[in-house]
Amino acid sequence: MQSQNLSLSKIAIKRIDNYPGKPTIIFLHDSLGSIALWRDFPAKLGEMTQCNVLIYDRQGYGKSCGFSYEHRENTYMEDEADILNDLLDYWKLDQVILFGHSDGGSIALLMAAKYPERVMGIITEGAHVFVEDVTIKGIKEAIQLYETSDLKVKLEKYHGANTEPMFWAWAATWNKPDFISWNIEPFLRAIKCPSLIIQGENDEYGSLKQVESIIEQVSGRTQKYILPAIGHTPHKEAPAKVLLETTIFIKTLL
16 A cells, blocks of 8 residues: 555645534545645535535645655555545544545545445546546646646646646556556445436546446446536536535435
């Protein structure tokens, strides 16, 4: 596991605890995301559902410490699910609701599969459970932008000194020849909590095959929400719709 040298106290978090005794929604950012990049979406969802909110930067992202390893393993998302389990102990939280975007969605699925007793329900946006050509194409385009546009400068605003290692940990890992066989479908059957699987119809990083695989294989109650003409970040591209659908789902858990 790639967290042996990780100090949990060096993980940056933002908490909104307005509802004593109510569950906490934990937000898991995407492969280039951070606390700040969620903007006001978590606070709005917390208010609409009357749940507490916790957002954190994974190691190597945002204002958290740098990576605790030199080279990212292909199992990094499984490792991050294990780290989240440790963080729940550190934060003294249990029975949480997870909202994960992209890599964060995959980590939410893994967390619910590996530690089912700790998760009330999960919401995923653009989660991956296997590698597709469209994903690799999207990452190659992101690399080109990083090298030729102001993308690096924009990311530095949120990630500071973490920017360069963070970007290449993502881009290089997904472009490794052996990563093509990465697949977390075997974990899906172990997911027993309710799940809401969200994806934009025009997601530039994954096809709707990802959604169908999740829906068909999880054991718990599940539903999908596909947004026409929307890309990889539904909570930014169609926030009102995602807030409404997610609020309805979370209220069924309470």
